[in-house]
Each structure stands twice: as structure tokens, then as C-alpha cells.
Amino acid sequence: MYQQNQSPPPQMPQLSSRDTPLTLVLIGASALTFLLGYFTNGSWLTRGLALTAESLHFPWTLVTWPLVGTGGALWTLCNAFWAWTVCGSMERAWGTAQLTKFVLATTALTGATVLLAIVLLPLPLAVFASLGMSLPAVTVAWCWINRAATIRFQFLFPISALWIAGITVLLQFFYTAQMLHSPWAGFAGLSGSAAAWWWVRGGRLWFDTRFGKKKNAPNLRFADMDRDMRGAKQSNNPFKIAREEKQRLERDKKIAEMFRNSGFKDDSE
Structure with a gap:
């Protein structure tokens, strides 16, 4: 009898001070402040x-509010688990410096709109904090980049990455x-997620084109190879976008397969 090949069980991403220092800092700060608040x-x-x-009177709170562990032990543990999964993946893909800028920008934007709502409504008893309220921006970016992926929610139920993004934004609102x-005031908390979606949807390319690299500089990223070859602006035709996206996914799949069959290993691993 022939034995059927079975795929290895899914493993949690590894965190290390060398590859994911920002993720470890966020998780550690949330856990530490939760314990300090619990015992004192x-x-x-x-x-x-x-x-x-x-x-x-404390302007630094615009970026420090995600460091406060609130909502109980279970909420803090769930936030740490999701930060471990999403932030760890994004930090390894983008690098610590790039993800730090992204987190600071989306955190400050969300904090500014929330503070504006607190002042204008007014809401004197409102307290806005928690690592979980800053993760939706990273989650939206991660889900859009991996929008073709299917995630097993609670390791049981398959769900599309885009559905995860939508559910995350909805929960953030409530x-x-x-x-x-x-x-x-729920709308005030969505500014960071909206900015994250704009950034990965095309804002990063727009920013790089106007304020980053020179327009005539060579582009060595596979994700933008087809755009450079066409030499045209991004189309707004949904059918054309869908066709180009399908072609991009097929090309990336072939490139990944060629790399696996080449016998070489990624030096970053």
C-alpha cells in the first residue's frame, strides 16, 4: 500500500530579538502595564x-496608548497572540525600521482623531488604550498584501484574508x-486602518514616486515589474485590475516554485 503524503502541521511564527524586536516590545509593554495596573x-x-x-497636556499619549494593557487577562493574551502572528509576519517582511514608521504613523493618526472626538463631543470620561486597538491597521495591511490567502480561524474554520480585514475593522468600530x-465616536478609531489600506493599496508607490526614489531609478521589486514594463498609471477598470492581479499571482507562484527547486536557501532564514 502507498502512504499518502501529509503536509506538516501549521507552526506559529518564531519571534526573536534580532528579527522581530518591535513585536516583542509591543507584547512585553502590554503585558507589563497590565500587571502593573492589576497589582497597583x-x-x-x-x-x-x-x-x-x-x-x-500630555501629547506623547498620541503614540503611547497602545502600550497600556487593558480589558482583562484574556483580552491582553488575545492581543499578544494576534500581535505575535500579524506584527511578527509584517516585521520580518518589511523590516523593523519600516514597520516602526508604519505603526507610529497609524497610531498617531488614530490617536489624533480619537482625541479630537473626545474634545469635540465632549467625552470627559472616555479612556482610549490597548494594544488591540492599534493592531487593526497592521491587520488591514497584512490582509491586503495576503488577500489571496485563506486563514483557518481558531485553526478550524477557513476564512478569506479580506474577510478578516473587514471583521477586524467592524470590531474596531464597536x-x-x-x-x-x-x-x-466609533468612526474616529478607523482613521489608522483607512490610512493603512491606502498605503498598501497604492499610497506607498505614490509616496516613493514623489518623495522617495527618483522616477528614473531602476525598480528591482518583482511586485512592480509589470507596472514598470507597461510604463503606465494604474488602471481604475475593475476587470483589468482583476486580470492583472491574477497574472501577478501566477507569476509570483512560478517564481516561488523556481526558487524552491533551485536548491538555494534564503540567507535571512
């Missing part, structure tokens, strides 16, 4: 790190509205 009076953490009505005690 956590009001000093909230005032010094979270977004509140007093944040106008959690923000709950934290700020206003349903309309």
Missing part, C-alpha cells in the same frame, strides 16, 4: 499613557464606540 492603582498609567480628555461612550 492603574490610574497613573491611564493618565500618563492612555488617551483621555487630559491628553492635550470597541472604539464602547470605549468613548458614543456610537458616533
Whole structure:
């Protein structure tokens, strides 16, 4: 009898201080502040790190609010698990410096719009913090980059990456509205996710073209090879976009297969 080849079981991504220092810092800070708030009076953490009505006097809270572990032990553990999965993957793909800039920008943008909602509505009792509220921006970016992938939710139910992005944004809206005690304030928490979607959808190329590399510089990335060969702007025709996306995925699959069969190994592994 022939034995059927079985694929190896899925493994969690590895975290290390060399490859994923930012992810480890985010997880460690969330866990540490949760423990400090649990065993001591956590009001000093909230005032010094979270977004509140007093944040106008503490401007650094625009970027420190994800470091506060709130919502209980289970919520902190779930946030750490998702940061381990998504941030770890993005940090290995983009590099620590690029992901740090991305996280700081989306965190500051979300913090600015939330603080604006707190001041204008007004919401004096609102407290906005938690690592989980900053992860949707990274999740949206990760899901769009891997939009053709299917993830097993809870390791059981297959779900498309784009559906995960949509569910994440929806949960972010309701959690923000709950934290700020206003349903309309929920929209303020979506600014970072919207910016993340714009960035990976084409904003990064737009920024690089105008403020980064020179227009005539050679492009060595496979993802933009077809665009450089065409020498034209991105089309808005949905059928053309779908056809080009299918061709890109087929090309990337062939390149990956050629690399696996070449016998060479990635030096970064």
C-alpha cells in the first residue's frame, strides 16, 4: 500500500530579538502595564499613557496608548497572540525600521482623531488604550498584501484574508464606540486602518514616486515589474485590475516554485 503524503502541521511564527524586536516590545509593554495596573492603582498609567480628555497636556499619549494593557487577562493574551502572528509576519517582511514608521504613523493618526472626538463631543470620561486597538491597521495591511490567502480561524474554520480585514475593522468600530461612550465616536478609531489600506493599496508607490526614489531609478521589486514594463498609471477598470492581479499571482507562484527547486536557501532564514 502507498502512504499518502501529509503536509506538516501549521507552526506559529518564531519571534526573536534580532528579527522581530518591535513585536516583542509591543507584547512585553502590554503585558507589563497590565500587571502593573492589576497589582497597583492603574490610574497613573491611564493618565500618563492612555488617551483621555487630559491628553492635550500630555501629547506623547498620541503614540503611547497602545502600550497600556487593558480589558482583562484574556483580552491582553488575545492581543499578544494576534500581535505575535500579524506584527511578527509584517516585521520580518518589511523590516523593523519600516514597520516602526508604519505603526507610529497609524497610531498617531488614530490617536489624533480619537482625541479630537473626545474634545469635540465632549467625552470627559472616555479612556482610549490597548494594544488591540492599534493592531487593526497592521491587520488591514497584512490582509491586503495576503488577500489571496485563506486563514483557518481558531485553526478550524477557513476564512478569506479580506474577510478578516473587514471583521477586524467592524470590531474596531464597536470597541472604539464602547470605549468613548458614543456610537458616533466609533468612526474616529478607523482613521489608522483607512490610512493603512491606502498605503498598501497604492499610497506607498505614490509616496516613493514623489518623495522617495527618483522616477528614473531602476525598480528591482518583482511586485512592480509589470507596472514598470507597461510604463503606465494604474488602471481604475475593475476587470483589468482583476486580470492583472491574477497574472501577478501566477507569476509570483512560478517564481516561488523556481526558487524552491533551485536548491538555494534564503540567507535571512
